[in-house]
Amino acid sequence: MPEAEKKLIMRSQRVAFMNTDKTGSTPKYERMTGFTTITNSKEPKEYSRQYVDEAAERSDVVGYAPSIEFSYDRHTNTPVHDRLSEIHDKELLGNDAHVDIVTVDLFDQDEQNRYHATKRTYAVIPDTDGDGTDALIYSGTFRSVSEIEEGYATSSDEWKTATYTPASVEA
Secondary structure (H helix, E strand, O other): OOHHHOOOOOHHHEEEEEEOOOOOOOOOEEEOOOEEEEEEEOOEEEEEEOOOOOOOOEEEEEEEOOEEEEEEEOOOOOHHHHHHHHHHHOOOOHHHHEEEEEEEEEEEEOOOOOEEEEEEEEEEEEEEEEEOOOOOEEEEEEEEOOOOEEEEEEOOOOOOEEEEEEOOOOO
8 A cells, every 4th residue: 555545543533332221222322431541452362282293382362351441530421431430339240230332443434434333242340439639530341241243333413422233234
């Protein structure tokens, strides 16, 4: 690819949305704003071995245990913060601590004006709150509960919310 055609992808072009509808009827994917950290880690599981007739060890990836470290400055009237803080403060367990997150690549648009997106269910693993002296900061980890699902996202409100459609569904 010629140098002139390459463009740097900014971190702000990969945005995340969390389903804040606890009733389970119609998902409402709200933008995850106010986060100072959303770091994705694949955490691959390896199978390593060395055969007696070879000088070097071999490794294969045989699985993944994806997680996302997060940290956010707590804001009022923010449905995503409200949901995560509720899980953290009330020490919710099991399915009550699960959230669906859609990640959208705003740099990857198709000819139908849809953007590449992935969806996964995560368990919220709270860590700390109260760090810092300027803002109330919450932190923790999202750990995968489901397989990753590929699809598309669109928005009618300049990406305050998103609509997610699995790739397996004809648009």
